[in-house]
Amino acid sequence: MADLGTFWQSFGFAVQSTLRDFFGPSGSLQIDTVVPDIKTAENFCGICLRHIDLWKFLAIKRKERGQPKLMDDKYFVIFIDEFDALLHAENISIRDSFLGVLHSIKTTDNIYIVKSVVGIGTFNILSLNTQTKALSPFNISDAFKNPNFTPEQVTTVFKEFATEYKLEIPDDVIEDICLNTNGYVKQTDWHAGLVNLCGRAIWSYMEEHGHILNGKLSYREWKIFSGEHLGTKIAEYRTFDKMIKSLSNESSRNANNLLRTYFLGFRGDVKIPIGPKRELANFLVGEGILLPDEGTGSGMAFKMSSPYVDSIIRRRILPELDTSAPMTAPIKRPNKTYDVLRLVSDAVRYFNKDILRNAVTRAFKTPKSGKVEGASL
Incomplete structure (x- = not known):
């Protein structure tokens, strides 16, 4: 996005839609309150304030249900996928505005209901900062590496996949997936994202060529598909x-x-x-x-x-x-x-x-x- 206003409207709509799944007449929490529109950075900060009705009603609902009180009464955890997209923002004011807001929430947390903000992306999100390099909401101690799959987990995932979709996936196909999503014999973990993409690609191939497979993905069929076709599927994924x-x-x-x-x-x-x-x-x-x-x-x-x-x-x-x-x-x-x-x-x-x-x-x-x-x- 090239426009700061459009960014905040888009991000705000996503936050608002999520909150409406829980609050309001049709929300799962059955809390009869209105989720306000979020169209600007100020609107987003406002929805995160501790004293607004949204969170007061939630505290009352929790008390009615006998749920234990959270430490310092913080209920809101925000997960942001593809966080590294900020690195490629055409307008740096988008990055600076968003990181500045998160920094404000983090450093003045006594007035906000936000317990944590989790940015999900590649390693380069650790270098995200504003143009002045003075307002980063994160530091290196906040980084967590997403755990990869073990060989046993890869096998289990594809066996369950094969059972659900009634497709026989031989062991040599699973071994080839392990080899090419990692490729290091001495390693004991496999790239979870690539393993997932292989599964999605197999499902797509099965949908298109199920009449040829006859309920079994042979090693030969897999090797033919895992060349250019699988490469195309992987390349289409946003991260790649x-x-x-x-x-x-x-x-x-x-x-x-x-x-x-x-x-x-x-x-x-x-x-x-x-x-x-x-x-x-x-x-x-x-x-x-x-x-x-x-x-x-x-x-x-x-x-x-x-x-x-x-x-x-x-x-x-x-x-x-x-x-x-x-x-x-x-x-x-x-x-x-x-x-x-x-x-x-x-x-x-x-x-x-x-x-x-x-x-x-x-x-x-x-x-x-x-x-x-x-x-x-």
Whole structure:
């Protein structure tokens, strides 16, 4: 949104609609009071004041039901999903106004009914601040990491899904989902959001192709679907859509170069020393692309968050930034085959030179013994 007034009307309508589920003639609490309109920052602050009728009637209702009194009589907990959208607000006055209001509520909590405000988003919400950097409502001690799934939980979730929708999902499909939502054998937790997206994608595929599946999602069908089709489903999700737009900007080229040089295609830890590269790595952590792992001394290790994220960057971001490519299609031989060595020779001219220079130390496929036979290019 580009307009501050529109933002507060939209946010206020969401808060008002939620409160009306509980208050008013049709509310579940059966408290006959009116939820006022919320169209401005002042309206929002007003609805959070402790002394208004809304909260007084709630206190009376709780007393009638014999419920224990809350500590300091605070009833209102606000959860805000996609909180990192404030980072990309076209009008910085939206961010400054909203964070300023939350800061006011937090620092003058004796007059407000708000017990807590929970912002949900990627790591970069920890760096959210106003333009003056003086009114942040949060600090690092307020951060909580959302727990991921264990392997047993992933299996349980998909078994329950299969039972509910009468679809057989073999163990090798579930194992493949585990591998690609995390990709690290030594890890014991899996990205809950990506696991959920895989489930949603399977449901969508089942709705469209149920007549072909015949009640079973075979491993072969899954691998076909989990290529471009699943990538599209993941990319459409708001969190990943924002990530793609952020990295597709020319201003993110250095961050993409860091990914290409050190991380893409590699599932291990990479130590990045303090300096410009560390800043780029921290930016990528904020976008949900890298995972941090505290190291020792001046080094800090990072790794790709998952193979699925790796694939999104390769397929949807890098091709948009690097448009150089052969202008003509490969020519087939008379027997309809290709000269593979010639294809490789032509393709190498378009490869990123930094990656080629690092091939000696960063090649990930090596023979168990002996040398690979082949002519020099």
